[in-house]
Amino acid sequence: MPPETPVPWSYFLIRILFRIVLKIFYGTIVVEGAENIPETGRPCIVCANHTNSLTDALILVTSIPSQRRNMLHLTAKSTQFGKKTLTSWLIEAAGTVPIQRRKDFDEGVANNDAPLAKLTQTLEMGGAVCLFPEGASRYHPTIAPLKTGVARIVSTILSRNRDNADFEISILTCSITYMHRQHFRSDVLVSFHPPLNFRPKDNPELLEPVDFDNIRHVTAQMHRQIATGTFDAPSWNLIRAAKMATSIYAPLGTTMSLGDYVRVTRTFLDLFKTANLPDQAQSTDLAGQEDSDQLKDKDIVKLREDLRAYQSELYQLRIRDDRIRRPLSRPVIVYRMMLRFYWASFLFFISLGGLALWLPVAATTFYAVHNFKKTGPVWDTWDEIAQYKLIYGLVSGLCVYAAAIAVTFPIFPVTSVGVPVLMWMSLRWFEDAVSAARALVALGRLLRVTPETLSHLRDTRADLHRRVVHLAVDGLGLPADPERHFVVYGEKDKGRVVGRWANETNYFSVRRRRKRDWNETLRLYEQFDEDS
Structure with missing residues (x-):
């Protein structure tokens, strides 16, 4: 050797x-x-x-x-x-x-x-x-x-x-x-x-x-x-359509690991991009094509376009598919909004002390990234945004830590440990507070949607669900019951929560937030694929 x-x-x-x-x-x-x-x-x-x-x-x-x-x-x-x-x-x-x-x-x-x-x-x-x-x-x-x-x-x-x-x-x-x-x-x-x-x-x-x-x-x-291990497609629209298909096939709350989520989405993506019709195919191009392979491609392209149309409707309303899948009465919506409001307020309150320490870090990274974006077009700068946030976050975070030690020097053995713990716990509380606030805002948007629009979206989703599940099970060989399958056969140690009790108790995990939605980020508004 x-x-x-x-x-x-x-x-x-x-x-x-x-x-x-x-x-x-x-x-x-x-x-x-x-x-x-x-x-x-x-x-x-x-x-x-x-x-x-x-x-x-x-x-x-x-x-x-x-x-x-x-x-x-x-x-x-x-x-x-x-x-x-x-x-x-x-x-x-x-x-x-x-x-x-x-x-x-x-x-x-x-x-x-x-x-x-x-x-x-x-x-x-x-x-x-x-x-x-x-x-x-x-x-x-x-x-x-x-x-x-x-x-x-x-x-x-x-x-x-x-x-x-x-x-x-x-x-x-x-x-x-x-x-x-x-x-x-x-x-x-x-x-x-x-x-x-x-x-x-x-x-x-x-x-x-x-x-x-x-x-x-x-x-x-x-x-x-x-x-074969990541999303690889000629356009963002194909990736968004594949993610939409995954959210309908394995809805919010399915206990999927991140790896399972990526593999299922990639399975849909591979099918969508191999259909031998362009992304904006027109029905007139299909005249006279009657063999089974061509009809299969026609169905796949139609499903892909319908998924994108449904996704665009949700984006315009700024609501998620799960709000359509599980309809709530208006009294229930109001009741849940009250719970989210009190819970978010409590978490914001207890995280204020640590957030004061995070403020210089957030301000520094925001300023650095804001200036960096001015240096070139999107395609030449967006791949370096995370790098700038990491570097400037590291520098400003070390400065905050050093300043806290200097200010509290007589008791620095305590603050040298207490400051990182406080900053981490406040981040975790703030993360949960933001999640509750997002749910509050989403429920408020749902109240503004007219019954006619909700009825239309539910009918659209029911049709898409039937077609997506048929394609997933009969065409792609995916399990017929994903919510049960991934609990039993999914990766148990890859960021996944097993069972309702674990889901509720690990919500308060010190290590990391146990997510039900892999699309979630720390933003006061919900992250949609349209604005990612």
């Missing part, structure tokens, strides 16, 4: 700091497939989809258990190095390797010979390297075509070790799925897939001189694995 790569102290510090920050910023980070991660000493290239800039790398660093890998060597675009900023210091202190991109240089020429030599040396010593084969972070619903650099590195290393029969290098693909990548207390699913293992004796087709078709074949394998 190759010698282990030494781990710098700064890597330990960064890992601890950002593990705390990420657990604060994201409500639930669910890691699946950790058993697939090659252990320390086995050369490994970790590859993931890239939609959230530096946050993606931090998620991977903190999601890989230290008992599996002692260090993950990161790569980043060279333009982030050599600056007098905290982000630049963090990147350099973690031992990150700079990669040049052609578009960052006026001549369009990038020289990565030295970085590639460094990565090759690290891998041959048994290290793990993180690469994002899309080449750049981007805010887009589909995964970009992967570059062939990872496969070429594997080919180079196998060729250098062709005489070592026991040498093995792995490509570990990972899918990162953000429910709302830039929103506070949203959720993240990190799925590690079975590694692709390569040896000189087993993969002679990758030894130099190598046919480039074999390089493309390995790259295609990587793309398939990454794409």
